[in-house]
Amino acid sequence: MSLGPEAPIVDETTAPTADAAEVRGPAEKAIAGRSLKQIAWRRLKKDKVAIGGAVVVLVLVVIAILAPVLTKLWGHPIDEWHPDQVDPTFATPINPWGGITKDFILGVEPTTGRDIFSRIVYGAQTSLTVAFLSAFLSTILGVLFGAAAGFLGGWVDSVISRVMDFLLAFPQLLFSIALVSVLPQEFLGLGGRWSRVSVLILVIGFFGWPYIGRIVRGQTLSLREREFVEAARSMGARSPRILFRELLPNLSAPILVYATLIIPTNILTEAALSFLGVGIPPPWPSWGGMLSDAVAFYQIDPMFMIIPGGMIFITVLAFNLFGDGLRDALDPKAR
Numbered sequence: 001m002s003l004g005p006e007a008p009i010v011d012e013t014t015a016p017t018a019d020a021a022e023v024r025g026p027a028e029k030a031i032a033g034r035s036l037k038q039i040a041w042r043r044l045k046k047d048k049v050a051i052g053g054a055v056v057v058l059v060l061v062v063i064a065i066l067a068p069v070l071t072k073l074w075g076h077p078i079d080e081w082h083p084d085q086v087d088p089t090f091a092t093p094i095n096p097w098g099g100i101t102k103d104f105i106l107g108v109e110p111t112t113g114r115d116i117f118s119r120i121v122y123g124a125q126t127s128l129t130v131a132f133l134s135a136f137l138s139t140i141l142g143v144l145f146g147a148a149a150g151f152l153g154g155w156v157d158s159v160i161s162r163v164m165d166f167l168l169a170f171p172q173l174l175f176s177i178a179l180v181s182v183l184p185q186e187f188l189g190l191g192g193r194w195s196r197v198s199v200l201i202l203v204i205g206f207f208g209w210p211y212i213g214r215i216v217r218g219q220t221l222s223l224r225e226r227e228f229v230e231a232a233r234s235m236g237a238r239s240p241r242i243l244f245r246e247l248l249p250n251l252s253a254p255i256l257v258y259a260t261l262i263i264p265t266n267i268l269t270e271a272a273l274s275f276l277g278v279g280i281p282p283p284w285p286s287w288g289g290m291l292s293d294a295v296a297f298y299q300i301d302p303m304f305m306i307i308p309g310g311m312i313f314i315t316v317l318a319f320n321l322f323g324d325g326l327r328d329a330l331d332p333k334a335r
Helices: 018-024 036-046 048-065 067-074 116-152 154-169 172-182 192-223 227-234 239-250 252-275 287-297 303-330
Strands: none
Touching: 036 048, 036 303, 048 067, 048 116, 048 303, 067 116, 116 154, 116 192, 116 239, 116 252, 116 287, 116 303, 154 192, 172 192, 172 252, 192 239, 192 252, 227 239, 239 252, 252 287, 252 303, 287 303
């Protein structure tokens, strides 16, 4: 069949025209993939509230680390009394707003005249040390027992699950008060302050691991039946390798998020124990202990209660905001 003179034959292998080449571009860049860490970091950067909480947390950590330096620059020794700053008749600060002056930037304590700024800074050191180390202990115990219960199953899962249920149903605060009260003041060869800090870390960390243990157990139960675990078994991998090389990397996101969210709970627990008189021994400062001392003066000197209470509120709020933002950033199902 003839195509006729009006039907030119076009070669299908002809190179694209110049216009098409210009549209495509001389050096078209390939689309680069992003890892899960990069995606999580992009999500976290967009959350301004979470970034603000992280900044506040970093500032508090720096204040706790530099507590001795800050005390020398803008404060006074924590156990130094200043009776000239207190009214001898009413035992309240002479200057208004709780005795705030250029020498005492957060005021002074009633009766003693001790510098509140120095005690707040050292209280931050105490609270953050207890919170971080007890959260670390809880995370280690929770991951070990939770992963073992979820991966091994059988009687191991039954025993660990019943222990977790028992500890979760136990009155944690009451037992912590009883346990801290009977333990010796000198613990592990440390002084009065760090000895009690060590006791609080052990007590709070021990009672906190079942919460993260249940989360890790549930995640492990769902992951152990996945294809990559079956593939590792088919290649002859033993249980320890599957647990530490296959399962734990996939559990890092929920572990990190819950470890961040358990820190403010530990801060409140330490403050409650110090408020009840079984926390950090005097004269070493603690935010909860300062609140306990302020109960008798909150009507005539409210700043003495507002300052440590405000520090607890700001610290707990910053950790919670950062933890919520981190959870949203690491959640693969979140938009």
